[in-house]
Amino acid sequence: MSADFDVAIVGGGPAGTSTALHLAIRDRIAPARVVMLERATFPRDKPCAGAVSTWGLEALARLGVPLDVPHAPIDGLRVLAEGLVGQHRAPLGVVVRRAEFDASLWRRACAAGVVGRDGEGLVAIARLAHGFRLTTGSGSFTVRMIAACDGSGSAVRKLLGVREAARKGHLYVTETPLTVRDEGPRDGLCDFDLRVCDAAVQGYYWDFPVVVDGRSAANRGIYHANFGRCPDLKATLARALSARGVDGAAVRLRPFSTRPFVPSAPLGLPGVALVGEAAGIDATTGEGIAQAVLMGGIAAAHLARALRTGDDRLAAYPDAVRASRVGRHLLQSAWLARRVYGPTGARWRRFLASEPLAREAGAGWYAGQRLGWVAKARLAARLALALA
Secondary structure (H helix, E strand, C coil), X not given: CCCCEEXXXXXXXXXXXXXXXXXXXXXXXXXXXXXXXXXXXXXXXXXXXXXXXXXXXXXXHHCCCCCCCCCEEEEEEEXXXXXXXXXXXXXXXXXXXXXXXXXXXXXXXHHCCCEEEECCCEEEEEEXXXXXXXXXXXXXXXXXXXXXXXXXXXXXXXXXXXXXXXCCEEEEEEEEECCCCCHHHHCCEEEEEHHHHHHCCCEEEEEEEEEECCEEEEEEEEEECCCCCCCCHHXXXXXXXXXXXXXXXXXXXXXXXXXXXXXXXXXXXXXXXXXXXXXCECCCCCCCHHHHHHHHHHHXXXXXXXXXXXCCCCCCHHHHHHHCHHHHHHHHHHHHXXXXXXXXXXXXXXXXXXXXXXXXXXXXXXXXXXXXXHHHHHHHHHHHHHHC
């Protein structure tokens, strides 16, 4: 079939631009045969905590894509639980503002020759004998394959009738000036406050360092994994903000949702690869930028192979994601979230705050580092004692 494009990438966030960049730079697919669709116009506003681990930064660096937007280095983390404050120092990545970061990656993909159409949302998909017809607000065109990279509210999933595998998580995010109580962010550390679990939140409150208009500031918010209902998430957030000297009524709270990656998460259909949050993100942390970048690389490899072999089914893609390091990471996170935030999670949270080895392992895991068997055995032994 002669299609207008070989691949349509729906969604212009890190998942979409990573898929495009991998296709054009690493896999040497003709970039003019790849089109990116984004319903918003760049620079777009995107509520997000903005943490990008070294795992994702290294994947972009391998493509020759530098970090060229304002950012705050993550020099470590602190875990707060049950009157304990546990700290671990290590370079873990950066915190960015998504409006700046996403626009930068979009420009990079367009500069590589990929066709970028922002301000053009997808409204219909029709399956053809050997591809698809996509309709946007500006018209229609044909493609051989689709990469669905359009986040938790994925239009591709909705138009193709892909059902949800799990409840979506809920978040609120805001940015404020630093206060005298921001010990962690002032020191380049990301704070994860698990004490909100006592108010039935299945997640955490966060304070991250961030750069806003050239000045150090704090990105703050609350994450609820939503295994079950939370009595009043905004009230819990207001109390956490007040404890840091921030008037919750005076700040702009931006709500958004996340789709967790779970064992039953659908990853594709014939001719369609779900990438990034359209497939699912880290259920424990609610993070997804680095994971989206990495999954975009896997999707691009399978799309490129399909273009060269003529087999557009992408049948091997789901298993490849689950077998990859990032796929195993996401599956581990789905298992861990239920333990840390579930009914018996208090001991797990206390263990994270009190055990240095647990924080070291968690920080390395977040950054995509491999945990050796000796470290795993030591960690398992200490965890068994803590949970006994």
